[in-house]
């Protein structure tokens with residue numbers, strides 16, 4: 563990317579986010595989108611890890627924002643240890659929002675039942691559909707499994723088999739699980755850190771993710787693990803009953 567695309571000498575006007583993408587919008591209209599993906603991080607201040615730093619900006623505070631004894635500039639670091647993230651430049655907010663509406667579904671934090679119902683169609687497994695960012699933006703593997711457990715839905719169930727009532731429960735579960743995770747600073751499994759370099763604690767709340775073979779916290783049955791769409795998937799066969807080809811509820 564060119565220095566211009568990296569917002570060299572720009573004044574930051576605002577920040578916007580949709581799903582796992584974070585946009586830094588400059589006063590002159592330029593936008594830089596940080597795709598956080600699985601492990602991308604924007605860290606303000608020094609980075610204790612010091613590795614996998616791809617870009618470092620030096621951000622100068624406005625005169626009004628400078629307190630006595632505070633440094634006039636702080637480093638803002640983009641690091642992406644697992645390289646699932648990236649940076650994309652846009653010339654204007656118009657092109658930014660056009661790309662978001664073309665490539666991303668409704669944001670997971672505020673997903674409503676009706677929007678989810680119209681997007682969750684076809685024969686795909688519900689877990690696979692949930693990971694598709696064009697259906698709902700912002701759900702990754704951990705929170706897909708956790709949301710499906712909270713909603714009591716078998717991850718292998720086909721979208722077309724979901725009753726409207728189940729989709730409504732799923733939308734509520736996604737909002738609940740994600741908001742709770744944010745409140746706890748996110749899930750730190752390996753290298754995730756917040757923007758201030760702090761590890762999250764939401765992993766302690768995981769009911770199913772990473773717990774295959776453990777007893778389900780709700781019913782005591784051993785949690786079942788498999789791979790769906792190439793991703794590790796864990797669920798409880800008792801709390802999350804599937805359906806057979808006739809649509810009848812199948813508890814095992």
Ligand SMILES: [Zn+2]
Nearest residue numbers: 778781798801
């Ligand atoms: Zn259970």
